[in-house]
Amino acid sequence: MTDGEYTIADEIVARARIHARKVLDERELPVDRDALEWTVSERARRRAGACRWHPDRETATIVLARRAYGEYDWPEFAAVVRHELVHAWEFQQFGESGHGPRFRDRAAALDAPRHCRSFSEPRxxxxxxxxxxxxxxxxxxxxxxxxxxxxxxxxxxxxxxxxxxxxxxxxxxxxxxxxxxxxxxxxxx
Ligand SMILES: [Zn+2]
Ligand SMILES: [Zn+2]
Structure with missing residues (x-):
């Protein structure tokens, strides 16, 4: 936050965190929220979300695209958040993550899409x-x-x-x- 200004990026992170807390509690996905960071990309044009792993700090960073937040309805954007949470869980548990069967099963349990669709091209x-x-x-x-x-x-x-x-x-x-x-x-x- 700059000068106490509440930006769209702050709003995105706040909503994503609230959604994550609710989902992780309800669906019992043991993501360590102390080892989870959130950030917003102002530039990402293709992917609505991404999850990066920092093995040195054993911390996952979920990156959410501001453009996707503008284009998607909230339920669609929330599904992206859940998708990235599955990546965060895999990284924290196994140090790696993909879209294989393990991911598929957890994504299904979270009602999250298995694949991150590009958002520049609508379906x-x-x-x-x-x-x-x-x-x-x-x-x-x-x-x-x-x-x-x-x-x-x-x-x-x-x-x-x-x-x-x-x-x-x-x-x-x-x-x-x-x-x-x-x-x-x-x-x-
Ligand atoms: Zn993915
Ligand atoms: Zn008309």
Missing amino acids: YVLRCRDEDCEWRAKRHRASKPVKAPDRYRCGVCGGSYEVEHVASGRTWATASGYGGAKAALGAEW
Whole structure:
């Protein structure tokens, strides 16, 4: 903090710490919080989070991207925090960390994604169907507006919108359309 100013970085760290405390207590992941540091990257463009291990101090540092905090909804960002906590746990327990079976099991127990997705490229784009309306929204996870666009409205004109799965280019505008696209893509989803 500088001059008592409460920055976005302070806010990110404060929220992440509170979330971490709650999750670690509830899900019983024995992360040593005295050997855990938090920092915010102002520059990271690709990864929403990272975890660095300092073997000399036996301390893990979780790095959270300010840009991701701005782009993600809190539940998405909180999932990144949980993902990085699993890395911190592995580092503290084993001195190394990856995305193998051990990571997968712990991540599942924490309801965290196994892979850190890049946040510059959204997974889904919501687009108003009215050609005079410019409304667009990016989503990184299959939130309710992604799964059931027929139950929600364009954020500007109140009209209907469609969702595009960016990697495949498939689009849908209804909950059943979402189900069909997901089934058709299978493993490529
Ligand atoms: Zn990771
Ligand atoms: Zn619209």
